[in-house]
Amino acid sequence: MLLRRARRRPHARTSSRLFATYAAASLVPVVALGALVLHSYRNDAAEQGRAQGLAQAAVIAEMAVAPALNTEDRTGGAGIDDGLTTEQSDGMREATEQAIFRGSVLRLRLRSFSGRVLFSDDGSTSGGVPVADADFQAAANGESRATVIGTEVIRVLQPLVASASGQSVGVIELYLPYRAIADRFHAQVSRTWWRIGGGLAALYLVLALLAWWTTRSLSRYAARQEHQAMHDILTGLPNxxxxxxxxxxxxxxxxxxxxxxxxxxxxxxxxxxxxxxxxxxxxxxxxxxxxxxxxxxxxxxxxxxxxxxxxxxxxxxxxxxxxxxxxxxxxxxxxxxxxxxxxxxxxxxxxxxxxxxxxxxxxxxxxxxxxxxxxxxxxxxxxxxxxGAGHPHQWLVIQAELRHALEREELILHYQPKVALPGGEVCGVEALVRWQHPQRGLLPPGEFLPAAEHSGLIVPLTEWVLRRALADQVGWAATGKEWTLSVNVSPRNLEVPGFPEFVEELLVASGIPPHRLILEITETALAGDTDEVVRAITELGRYGIGISVDDFGTGYTSLSHLRGLPITEIKIDRAFVADVARDQQSQAIVRSVIELAHGLGSRATAEGVETPEVRRWLAEAGCDEAQGYLFGRPVPWPQISVNEQTAHVEGVTR
Missing domain, CATH: 3.30.70.270 (Reverse transcriptase/Diguanylate cyclase domain)
Known part of the structure; x- marks a missing residue:
């Protein structure tokens, strides 16, 4: 419930950040592609300008300069370092003036291989491209070179070739107008750029839409994954x-x-x-x-x-x-x-x-x-x-130590007597396990049984108690004590397959008659009414083993749970017995339980009897047996004979 709050906003912010990142990342290649295309077109334009400049320079050299110089006659294939004749200079000036006038040439120089200016349209005799320049050297060797300078001029270094020998005799340095070429290129690029720009914009829009859809999908997927990671699939609750x-x-x-x-x-x-x-x-x-x-x-x-x-x-x-x-x-x-x-x-x-x-x-x-x-x-x-004893944070330690206790024989059994009413003679004992802990001393069952019942240790623990208690029963039977033996068993024991057969085998091995063993089961175990528990109780009864319902009155067992089960004894919980001598409600409850037990053909046994008044009332109410500190505390079985005499005498005299 509290976890549902403030769920969507963090995912929305994350989605927005992811989309912005994705969109920006998509914009980078689009811009880079546009810049690459623009750079390519500029290079193409420059290359086109150079090609056009070279072609124009070749025409000028062949159609204007060569005829004006009449290189065939003048040089005979040799260089022109000696300079031009007056006739050649006039011819060059006339040809140059016409080209410059028409705007096809911005400047023209005729230079020897040594770099000397033999003719210049402005009459200057210095300046121009240095002789050491790579373009000049290439032109001197017969290779034309063109270079775009800024956005206005194309510089061409054109070899002057003698028609007779086909060899370079000088270098023509031309400066041609580039603006017209640039304008044409700009118009072409503008048209192309709009087309490409539109395409790139459309591409970016598609990428942006894909980014938006992808980020939303990823955000929803992340939200689903987070929800599944933090919630139970079956119930939809937080996990x-x-x-x-x-x-x-x-x-x-x-x-x-x-x-x-x-x-x-x-x-x-x-x-x-x-x-x-x-x-x-x-x-x-x-x-x-x-x-x-x-x-x-x-x-x-x-x-x-x-x-x-x-x-x-x-x-x-x-x-x-x-x-x-x-x-x-x-x-x-x-x-x-x-x-x-x-x-x-x-x-x-x-x-x-x-x-x-x-x-x-x-x-x-x-x-x-x-x-x-x-x-x-x-x-x-x-x-x-x-x-409470045995807090859960100690249970893991207790369980580990209890396993070793079973192996090291650190467990011992004490027995509390059960006396018959009204006489007070001992008729049976209840086995109660104790742990002789090597560090903590003698521990009562409340210190370790909750931890054992919360794990599988209760099964081997109960089996150990049964073996030891039956061995002790053989001992007191040898002295003539015909006491019944009561042993508490957990619902877990009853759910273990083969438990009734295990108990029957122990009885056969010890020679103890089955009716002298009583297994005490809590009322809540019967209230569970699982098939395994009912089946185990029925099977134990078939073997002749007594079944006792412990702590009766504190749970929520209905008569339907008891019907049909071989119940030998019903033990009335100490909560109703303690003040039964003076509390009318407790008296009514105890009388009802006694009548219920007798109606089912069972004995009624009262727990927690501590005063003669309570003992006397129970005897008058028809209770069959009693158990409590009035008759004796839990002790090792050889000491029960002493308490038996005391209990009998006290019961009679009081």
Whole structure:
């Protein structure tokens, strides 16, 4: 949205500059061509003048000078250095006066090879072309030379040739008028120049039009290329690069605002069941709905896949959440894809600047962490709190270290007891993984499980927990403890092909009966309702393995998600258990869950039991099992026997 502003003007200015450059560049060869043509015509005119001067000089020499000198008789083929006779001088004067009078000759000199002026029309005996001049030497050797001087005169050096011997006997220096030739040439050039100029002007106009069309085409092409480089082709939204560019510019300006990351729930299911064309149409519809809910100064971008980013300049966390609620409501409204009614959900993670950071990378990491928390829990919109463990900027480090931890056996298991109500005897344990970090000490699961679940590491981690927990179960079974073992599994584990078979093989290898293993699955995993998850749960139930729905009541599981699944246990979330002894709403919810579990043929287990009052109320309400600090904290399994006695005694006496 903000990126759309001020798009055309820079391209228009660029196009104008490019056109001006192109036009100027086109003008250069046109002008050069015109100058070349003009120069060529001038050279042609000069050459024509020289040719005409040579021809005229040859006529004068043959028809006027030679008869006047009577060179045959006078020189006999020799030079004329001895000078002219009176008769020859008179003849030359008469011939010259007639030529000068008619204007065909401006000046005439007759010179010997030594340069001596033997005759001049003005009577002078000096001056003229120096003997050392190349033209004079050429004329002395029998070669005529003509030179245009300025625009008025053609100078011709013509050899005087004796008719008897055919050899030069002197040099005739003629100055002939060039103006008439120049005028004729100028008229000819003017006509030609107008024709050529018109043609060149037409050529330049064509080149200018081509330049204009080309620059506009290039400008439009550049604009399209820039738009494609900065926008998502499918939705038309700014892409990751455009979002980064604009968001970083806004952050540099200071102020407050929010960065939001969002992705769609069950998008893979749409692609798998309806096809990728339906997935593309879904993305287009979601993009349109999100854009319609945002303001003109808000920036919406598609980062890739089903992930979107939003920048909300000038908005507080509360304002951002209020706006995102509107966005979410629009997204969740029913849509029709290929004739199938569909409701889509989305998770939103929010980070606020400058409170949560001033750099885009940091803000996106925090928003991504909040979004991940939203996908795991009931809230679809989560604002980064700043106090969560395992921040995203540490996840890459944690993931790398966790791989080594699996190889070096740095992980350990603690177990929290589950007691039967109302008696209080230990009937089962839940395996909880801990990391004995070589530098940071013993780490709880919240420090590393989010990073593991955000990557593929959760799969080998869960497999390690299952192997180790079953080995420990063999140990306590050998001491006569018939406890069930509960192990948490991620939706990713259930989506791995062959996971039920893997678990069944572990049970066979350890000799543990399948009903004594319970796999705990979060409610949100069931809400996803993907085919892989349902298929895996059904297959595990067929093997006789128990299935527990963890954190029930915090997600958005409907009864349709539970129907038909082999659910062994429903665990009531601690949020409803903590104040159940005095809060009527919590009491109503817990009673409903207990009745639901019993109606499905499952056990009801309460989490987070910390006071005798809560324990007593749960027992009276018909809850089957309980778990919490009242009965024991997570410890290595050999220590549970001590806590078992305490839990049983405390439960009975209180």
């Amino acid at each position: 990751r690069a455009a979002f980064r560019k604009r968001a970083e510019a806004v952050l540099r300006e200071g102020g407050t605002g929010a960065i939001v990351l969002s992705d769609l729930n069950r998008f893979k299911e749409v692609n798998d069941t309806l096809g990728h064309h339906a997935g593309d149409e879904l993305l287009r519809m979601v993009a349109g709905r999100m854009r319609a809910a945002l303001g003109p100064d808000d920036l919406l971008a598609r980062l890739g896949g089903d992930e979107f980013a939003i920048m909300l300049p000038g908005r507080s966390a509360a304002e951002a959440v209020a706006l995102l609620n509107e966005v979410r409501n629009r997204i969740t409204a029913e849509m029709i894809l290929d004739g199938v009614p569909l409701n889509i959900e989305a998770a939103f993670g929010v980070s606020v600047y400058p409170e949560h950071g001033t750099q885009l990378k940091e803000l996106k990491q925090h928003a991504d962490f909040a979004m991940y928390q939203g996908k795991r829990g009931a809230a679809g919109i989560v604002v980064y709190s700043g106090d």
